[in-house]
Amino acid sequence: MPPIDGKKICQVAIVVRDIEKTAKSFCEVFGLPMPKIFSIPPVEEAHTEFRGKRTKTRAKLAVFDLGAVVLELTQPDGEPSSWKDFLDTKGEGVHHIGFMVDDLAATLDFLAKKGMPERHSGDYPGGRYVFVESMEKLGVLLNVKHES
Secondary structure: OOOOOHHHEEEEEEEOOOHHHHHHHHHHHHOOOOOOEEEOOOHHHHOOEEOOEEOOOOOEEEEEEOOOOEEEEEEOOOOOOHHHHHHHHHOOEEEEEEEEOOOHHHHHHHHHHOOOOEEEEEEEOOEEEEEEOOHHHHOOEEEEEEEO
């Protein structure tokens, strides 16, 4: 059995050019409260890597609670990141879908054996996220998340 439970989807994330404008539009269309817009922690805290190298990215995020799933808007900065790469090559759009996993190491090993190695990773308070190179196989990047 694969280590990813398809019923544990927790996130859909969209890369945008103007987070304030896009967040306001989501609020207007869906009647949602405006979320706090914040930056990911500095590399010293988040240990952020993109394609195996540390990156100082401080992308801005806004997270909408939609019940079982959160919608994350991400506005990349100028530093190397999966988000900046996506915006530069594809424009605005769905960057990834996220799944909570119980065993991050086993999940990453499983995905690597399926031809989907790590792309971008970092820590956040209480957990770790890892994007894998899944675009060719799945049409979207996967974000596997583990909270301790």
